[in-house]
Amino acid sequence: MLNRQLKEKGIESLLFAAGAAAVLALFLLCIFLFKDGLLLFENYPISSFLTDTKWYPTSEPEHFGLLPLLLGSLIVTVGAILFSVPLGIATAIYISELADPKISNILKPVTEILAGIPSVVYGFFGLVILVPIVQKTLQIPTGQTALTGSIMLGIMALPTIISISEDAISSVPRSIKEGSLALGSTKWQTIYKVTVPAALSGISAAVMLGVGRAIGETMTVMMVTGNSAVIPGFPSGLFAPVRTMTATIALEMGEVPQGSDHFHALFAIGSVLFITTFIINIIANYIKRRYRFNL
Amino acid sequence: MFSNAKLNEKIAFGLLKIATGMVVAFVLVILYYIVSNGYSAISIEFITEMPRSRMTEGGIYPAIVGTLYLIIGSIAVAMPLGMLAAIYLTEYSKPGKTTWAIEMAINNLAGTPSVVFGLFGLAMFVKYLGFGASILSASLTLALLILPVIIRASQEALLTVPKEYREASLALGVTKWETIRKVVLPSAIPGMITGAILSIGRVAGETAPILLTGAAYFLPRLPDSIYSQFMALPYHLYVLATSGTSIAQTRPIQYGTALILLIIVLCVNIVAVSVRSHYRKKLKR
Amino acid sequence: MISGKLLKNISICSVVLLIVAAAFIGIGCVDQEKTTTGDDTGEEVTGSQSIMIKGSDTVLPLSQAESEEFMYANPEASITVIGGGSGVGIAALIDGEVDIAMASRQIKDSEIENAQANGIDPVEYDIAWDGIAVVVNPENPVTELTFDQLKSIYDGSVSNWADVGGEDLTITVITRDSSSGTYGYFQEEVLLDEEYRADALVQPATGAIVQEVAQNTGAIGYIGYAYLDDSITALALDAGEGSVEATPENIIAGTYPLARPLHYYTDGEPTGLAKEYIDYVMSSTGQDIVSDVGYFPVN
Numbered sequence: 001m002l003n004r005q006l007k008e009k010g011i012e013s014l015l016f017a018a019g020a021a022a023v024l025a026l027f028l029l030c031i032f033l034f035k036d037g038l039l040l041f042e043n044y045p046i047s048s049f050l051t052d053t054k055w056y057p058t059s060e061p062e063h064f065g066l067l068p069l070l071l072g073s074l075i076v077t078v079g080a081i082l083f084s085v086p087l088g089i090a091t092a093i094y095i096s097e098l099a100d101p102k103i104s105n106i107l108k109p110v111t112e113i114l115a116g117i118p119s120v121v122y123g124f125f126g127l128v129i130l131v132p133i134v135q136k137t138l139q140i141p142t143g144q145t146a147l148t149g150s151i152m153l154g155i156m157a158l159p160t161i162i163s164i165s166e167d168a169i170s171s172v173p174r175s176i177k178e179g180s181l182a183l184g185s186t187k188w189q190t191i192y193k194v195t196v197p198a199a200l201s202g203i204s205a206a207v208m209l210g211v212g213r214a215i216g217e218t219m220t221v222m223m224v225t226g227n228s229a230v231i232p233g234f235p236s237g238l239f240a241p242v243r244t245m246t247a248t249i250a251l252e253m254g255e256v257p258q259g260s261d262h263f264h265a266l267f268a269i270g271s272v273l274f275i276t277t278f279i280i281n282i283i284a285n286y287i288k289r290r291y292r293f294n295l
Numbered sequence: 296m297f298s299n300a301k302l303n304e305k306i307a308f309g310l311l312k313i314a315t316g317m318v319v320a321f322v323l324v325i326l327y328y329i330v331s332n333g334y335s336a337i338s339i340e341f342i343t344e345m346p347r348s349r350m351t352e353g354g355i356y357p358a359i360v361g362t363l364y365l366i367i368g369s370i371a372v373a374m375p376l377g378m379l380a381a382i383y384l385t386e387y388s389k390p391g392k393t394t395w396a397i398e399m400a401i402n403n404l405a406g407t408p409s410v411v412f413g414l415f416g417l418a419m420f421v422k423y424l425g426f427g428a429s430i431l432s433a434s435l436t437l438a439l440l441i442l443p444v445i446i447r448a449s450q451e452a453l454l455t456v457p458k459e460y461r462e463a464s465l466a467l468g469v470t471k472w473e474t475i476r477k478v479v480l481p482s483a484i485p486g487m488i489t490g491a492i493l494s495i496g497r498v499a500g501e502t503a504p505i506l507l508t509g510a511a512y513f514l515p516r517l518p519d520s521i522y523s524q525f526m527a528l529p530y531h532l533y534v535l536a537t538s539g540t541s542i543a544q545t546r547p548i549q550y551g552t553a554l555i556l557l558i559i560v561l562c563v564n565i566v567a568v569s570v571r572s573h574y575r576k577k578l579k580r
Numbered sequence: 581m582i583s584g585k586l587l588k589n590i591s592i593c594s595v596v597l598l599i600v601a602a603a604f605i606g607i608g609c610v611d612q613e614k615t616t617t618g619d620d621t622g623e624e625v626t627g628s629q630s631i632m633i634k635g636s637d638t639v640l641p642l643s644q645a646e647s648e649e650f651m652y653a654n655p656e657a658s659i660t661v662i663g664g665g666s667g668v669g670i671a672a673l674i675d676g677e678v679d680i681a682m683a684s685r686q687i688k689d690s691e692i693e694n695a696q697a698n699g700i701d702p703v704e705y706d707i708a709w710d711g712i713a714v715v716v717n718p719e720n721p722v723t724e725l726t727f728d729q730l731k732s733i734y735d736g737s738v739s740n741w742a743d744v745g746g747e748d749l750t751i752t753v754i755t756r757d758s759s760s761g762t763y764g765y766f767q768e769e770v771l772l773d774e775e776y777r778a779d780a781l782v783q784p785a786t787g788a789i790v791q792e793v794a795q796n797t798g799a800i801g802y803i804g805y806a807y808l809d810d811s812i813t814a815l816a817l818d819a820g821e822g823s824v825e826a827t828p829e830n831i832i833a834g835t836y837p838l839a840r841p842l843h844y845y846t847d848g849e850p851t852g853l854a855k856e857y858i859d860y861v862m863s864s865t866g867q868d869i870v871s872d873v874g875y876f877p878v879n
Contacts, residue, residue, distance in 0.1 A: 018377075023400040032423070087317060098308060111318055117560070118499070118557075119502060124549065144781055227784075246410045249414065257670075513644055536788075537788040543794070543811055
């Protein structure tokens with residue numbers, strides 16, 4: 001009997017250890033990221049890192065300015081969201097409220113295909129197909145622009161936005177919708193006055209997670225945005241090349257002597273990226289939990 | 296007034312339809328370009344031969360093998376860990392600070408950009424633990440990346456097992472672990488495996504983390520140990536599309552590589568999704 | 581037990597998948613064995629059977645071709661070739677991670693100091709000559725530029741082709757990323773160590789430069805001569821002694837202003853496989869490969 005209890009206890013501890021591994025992983029990730037990132041500030045003032053407008057990592061003297069990269073990430077992400085949020089929410093409404101169940105059963109996996117396509121395939125597609133199209137239709141000097149990156153990222157963020165919004169919309173209790181219809185509202189009035197507002201928190205969580213997905217995407221943006229480290233204007237910057245934080249890391253990390261200031265600067269960029277997505281995740285989960293329908 | 300509302304509805308529904316049509320069009324256009332340009336490059340030789348003449352001819356065999364190794368390595372680490380963690384979270388943990396911390400960690404790991412995992416893998420596995428740029432470092436990095444996916448899917452699977460099963464078993468005096476092992480797990484395993492299959496697609500497609508932890512531009516031999524560097528499909532596609540001396544001529548190989556990668560990832564996803572829906576239907580009955 | 585049957589199906593599926601995967605990996609092993617046993621005529625290789633070469637992307641295609649041929653003749657040998665840029669290759673040599681570093685620029689004094697501090701003694705080999713071609717789209721009417729014009733395009737003082745004798749079209753300036761040896765070489769020779777313009781497009785690899793120039797009529801970029809193909813046009817350059825076309829003859833004759841040697845660096849005099857490999861590269865067979873790849877022999 002004692003033996004059995006001992007065994008039960010042992011198993012519980014083992015399972016707990018597995019769960020705790022996730023916490024440990026996150027903890028180690030912070031430590032290793034921040035440790036190498038902070039080493040930059042031994043030789044390079046943090047104020048310059050935050051305010052310098054230039055990124056010239058191999059010049060004399062070096063410039064490790066965060067701003068052009070941070071704003072580059074921002075403009076590409078904003079563009080992606082402007083593109084994918086209306087499209088994604090519209091699709092989610094169509095799938096959950098309008099489409100014949102048979103059709104939505106086909107549409108759902110079709111949109112999930114977008115989530116399955118690897119980012120490097122998107123990058124390849126963008127580089128070969130979209131870049132020339134953007135250049136020719138807009139008559140601009142190069143097709144490698146923030147806009148091109150935004151379109152590709154927008155497409156990539158679509159499945160996240162669609163599936164979570166769709167969940168939120170379908171979880172709105174039927175009684176509420178029926179009440180509205182019974183009062184003589186049309187189906188559309190019910191959707192935009194009752195269903196969508198009721199699902200708004202889930203939809204905003206979907207948008208936040210879409211933002212997180214877009215800001216962290218690497219290969220696609222590196223292949224299609226041109227990677228010029230200049231502070232983009234808005235909205236004119238959409239039509240010019242930009243460089244994101246993620247692209248900078250992937251572009252330069254392979255070619256940096258380990259332990260140099262440049263190496264640490266890339267970890268500092270990585271830390272900023274991590275903190276940004278961390279905050280986005282917290283907000284998204286907070287919204288999701290706070291306003292979840294209790295059925 | 297009434298007809299006005301009807302008209303609005305017509306317009307709105309039309310717009311919704313157009314939006315959905317656009318999304319579907321994206322899927323079809325991307326698939327069409329890759330498939331129509333890629334299928335002619337694919338042959339038995341293409342998937343079983345080494346690259347030749349500086350990767351302008353020959354196949355992509357080592358990249359396929361490298362990707363298989365990464366899948367095996369990362370699943371072997373992440374699957375047991377993720378499943379055990381999920382069992383803890385659904386069956387044992389009580390609401391409190393510890394559980395909150397674990398849940399929060401999983402959520403944030405899930406949202407962390409893959410390139411950040413790459414940096415972490417570089418700092419911890421490649422440098423600090425001295426595994427070097429290798430299959431081992433890359434697999435461990437990818438394992439962390441897919442851990443949240445596996446945990447979430449496993450949790451979902453465990454939660455679908457009706458409470459009555461557990462209660463009935465416990466009432467018979469069976470211990471908690473025996474109940475989980477003999478009653479809960481058998482019904483939950485298919486769902487848990489679905490999570491693992493889904494994450495295979497993720498492992499096969501990720502580029503940024505392996506770029507920093509061990510993918511090689513070109514290797515003449517297959518890797519001979521877990522400490523070897525490796526070639527992998529997504530990185531190979533990236534290399535073919537941006538480096539090399541004759542990008543225009545190797546276009547068919549690029550499309551072919553993209554298509555093979557797409558086939559692997561989509562097949563895996565289809566298998567996972569159909570297992571899941573099959574299983575859900577069964578459970579509902 | 582609801583899903584007992586399904587569970588069984590899944591297990592069967594996974595077993596089948598595993599077998600397929602294993603068989604697939606097996607194919608390659610058999611192939612390799614065949615080549616190993618089939619060819620005993622290669623030179624005998626002593627010492628370490630595997631070496632690693634890392635560094636410049638410019639030298640990469642050459643090293644790749646050389647190692648392919650070398651391993652064809654010596655099936656026992658294994659040579660891993662990795663790109664990353666000259667600075668990375670040299671840093672890896674300093675850290676003792678690689679046997680040979682490839683570089684498209686000379687090793688810096690600071691790097692030699694670091695190496696010596698680590699007990700590494702870099703030995704240099706010139707294995708080939710490379711010309712840097714300045715390339716534009718074939719539709720661009722401009723055929724030659726002076727170094728002054730080139731500098732003003734790259735430092736940002738000129739942004740329209742009309743200012744350098746072309747059409748009224750915005751110039752899209754393309755560079756490599758900052759750690760490439762070619763980036764440093766071009767900055768030194770053309771920009772006289774001043775900064776590149778910040779709004780230049782940065783491409784992760786030379787191939788991407790070719791691609792963008794080929795599809796963009798206003799683009800200008802610089803590439804290793806080996807990357808030159810029909811989709812782009814190389815400009816004649818004038819460094820003050822008249823305009824010289826980027827042709828093999830002019831590069832070999834030394835009259836083309838942007839030509840440089842490509843290097844291998846080893847720790848001390850190489851031994852074993854590294855020595856055999858470098859000897860092979862310097863041999864007439866190896867130097868023929870240099871020409872095939874699009875670079876120029878050292879002799």
